Amino acid sequence: MVNTDRILTIPNIMSIVRLLCIPLFLYLLFGRDNYAGAAWLIGILGATDWIDGYIARRFNQVSSLGKILDPTADRLMFIVALIGMIVAGISPLWFFWLVLIRESVFGGVVAIATLCGMKPFDVTWWGKMATFLLMFALPGLLLGQSDFRFKLPFQIGGWLLGIPGLIISYWTAITYIPVIRKNLRDGRAERAGRVAPGVKEQTA
Numbered sequence: 001m002v003n004t005d006r007i008l009t010i011p012n013i014m015s016i017v018r019l020l021c022i023p024l025f026l027y028l029l030f031g032r033d034n035y036a037g038a039a040w041l042i043g044i045l046g047a048t049d050w051i052d053g054y055i056a057r058r059f060n061q062v063s064s065l066g067k068i069l070d071p072t073a074d075r076l077m078f079i080v081a082l083i084g085m086i087v088a089g090i091s092p093l094w095f096f097w098l099v100l101i102r103e104s105v106f107g108g109v110v111a112i113a114t115l116c117g118m119k120p121f122d123v124t125w126w127g128k129m130a131t132f133l134l135m136f137a138l139p140g141l142l143l144g145q146s147d148f149r150f151k152l153p154f155q156i157g158g159w160l161l162g163i164p165g166l167i168i169s170y171w172t173a174i175t176y177i178p179v180i181r182k183n184l185r186d187g188r189a190e191r192a193g194r195v196a197p198g199v200k201e202q203t204a
Contacts (some may be wrong), residue, residue, distance in 0.1 A: 009061040011052035015073040019044050022080050029084050033147035039154075043083050043139035049074050050132070074131075079103060081138055090145050098166060099134060106173045113180050117187040121179050127172045137164025 021041060028038040054068065056062045082100045086093060114120075123131075124204075137158045144155025 006061070006063050007065055009066060010054040010059075011061055011064055012063060012066050014048050014052040014055075015066065015069045018073045018077055022156055025081065026084055027047060028101075029088055035090070036148040037140055038084075038149075039139040039143035039146060039148075042077065043136065046135040049135070063202055074135075075103070075107065078131075079133065085138070085142060090142055092141070095141070095162060095166065097199060099169070102166075102169050102173060106176070109154075109180065113156060113184050116184060117169070117191050118180060118184040119187040119190070121166055121176075121183050124172060124175070126168055127145070127176075129164050129170035130172055133161045134158075137162030138163055 025038050026039050028034045028041060049070070056066060079100070082096050084101070086096050086100065090096070110118075140154045140158025141162060142158075144151050144158055148154070
């Protein structure tokens, strides 16, 4: 797999499109009260995340920008969708609150640890699975509260994906704790190793 500094790659363009569609989601949800349209939109956007990941790996379009842009777009879209559904009073509120709390707390811990020198770590297969399940549970549950004629199967599907996704997401958050601690120690040690020679030269 080749890691490039290219900016205009297909995966990067798809990530930018996801970011630009966030206001459209909010407009459909609040401006038009179109729950079905908002649900289909985030469902399609969630699917493009897996598509652009495949394109990046298959056609050697993995880029330094993409490694930052892709997860940022995904997380922002996910958080905005959750907050929007909570503000709109979409049921089940308890489920959306639990997902939002997990994402906010875990994301905050990772952000703080990164600022403190933590080395980046790869998301586990279970972590990706939790994201996949929740990403498609949200539109299913939202569609279940719409006036869409065939909403019941999607609502059931939302629950079938959402409950295991929620459980796995909390379990993976716990398993990441030792990884975060180790990578934080390693990152600080590497940074101290780089600083040490400079300090020695100044005192020589």
